[in-house]
Amino acid sequence: xxxxxxxxxxxxxxxxxxxxxxxxxxxxxxxxxxxxxxxxxxxxxxxxxxxxxxxxxxxxxxxxxxxxxxxxxxxxxxxxxxxxxxxxxxxxxxxxxxxxxxxxxxxxxxxxxxxxxxxxxxxx
Amino acid sequence: xxxxxxxxxxxxxxxxxxxxxxxxxxxxxxxxxxxxxxxxxxxxxxxxxxxxxxxxxxxxxxxxxxxxxxxxxxxxxxxxxxxxxxxxxxxxxxxxxxxxxxxxxxxxxxxxxxxxxxxxxxxx
Numbered sequence: 001x002x003x004x005x006x007x008x009x010x011x012x013x014x015x016x017x018x019x020x021x022x023x024x025x026x027x028x029x030x031x032x033x034x035x036x037x038x039x040x041x042x043x044x045x046x047x048x049x050x051x052x053x054x055x056x057x058x059x060x061x062x063x064x065x066x067x068x069x070x071x072x073x074x075x076x077x078x079x080x081x082x083x084x085x086x087x088x089x090x091x092x093x094x095x096x097x098x099x100x101x102x103x104x105x106x107x108x109x110x111x112x113x114x115x116x117x118x119x120x121x122x123x124x
Numbered sequence: 125x126x127x128x129x130x131x132x133x134x135x136x137x138x139x140x141x142x143x144x145x146x147x148x149x150x151x152x153x154x155x156x157x158x159x160x161x162x163x164x165x166x167x168x169x170x171x172x173x174x175x176x177x178x179x180x181x182x183x184x185x186x187x188x189x190x191x192x193x194x195x196x197x198x199x200x201x202x203x204x205x206x207x208x209x210x211x212x213x214x215x216x217x218x219x220x221x222x223x224x225x226x227x228x229x230x231x232x233x234x235x236x237x238x239x240x241x242x243x244x245x246x247x248x
Binding site: 001013015070074101 | 125139144148161190198200204212214221225226
């Protein structure tokens with residue numbers, strides 16, 4: 001089972017393996033994909049700079065690959081990582097920090113933790 | 125703050141608001157995006173069929189929009205939804221069911237739930 005690069009670059013959704021937060025989306029060609037599998041760190045192809053980009057090579061904020069999944073159409077990757085620092089060049093943990101609609105929902109992790117801590121407190 | 129459609133379609137990452145699972149990725153143009161905000165259900169633009177696509181209009185597996193976030197470059201959307209059924213046309217809950225590398229990690233929700241249930245059991 002391999003990604004289908006026949007139509008060009010494909011998007012890779014990068015998720016924090018511990019928190020389930022979606023950190024960023026970037027693009028891969030076959031070389032970036034193979035380097036990602038070989039090095040177990042994320043490599044992308046920058047559409048604006050037209051060059052390969054080893055995430056965190058300069059900043060140190062590398063992303064250690066925990067798992068790689070492919071979607072049903074074989075044209076999108078979902079990569080779960082252990083991030084060594086913020087994903088975003090702005091210093092934000094995730095690139096998705098602009099809310100257009102709705103509250104930024106707390107992650108399940110936080111919600112479930114809060115709910116269970118309440119439960120535990122009440123039982124004391 | 126609006127998405128930048130000047131370079132064409134932009135990807136929308138669809139996440140289950142309850143479980144944090146990444147369900148699918150599909151593309152939007154400005155019309156699909158505006159219909160999504162207006163109807164609070166997901167609309168996409170199908171690159172293969174070259175037409176608008178109201179997710180679940182036929183299958184009933186619509187996605188109720190809970191929040192919309194935009195990334196730092198304004199060219200990727202993250203949409204958290206309450207799905208009324210499987211996201212994938214194969215009947216799978218998520219389109220990302222092919223594992224290329226690593227175990228499909230259990231979601232934080234399940235992990236934390238299991239960990240805290242153990243904790244509670246031990247205290248009895």
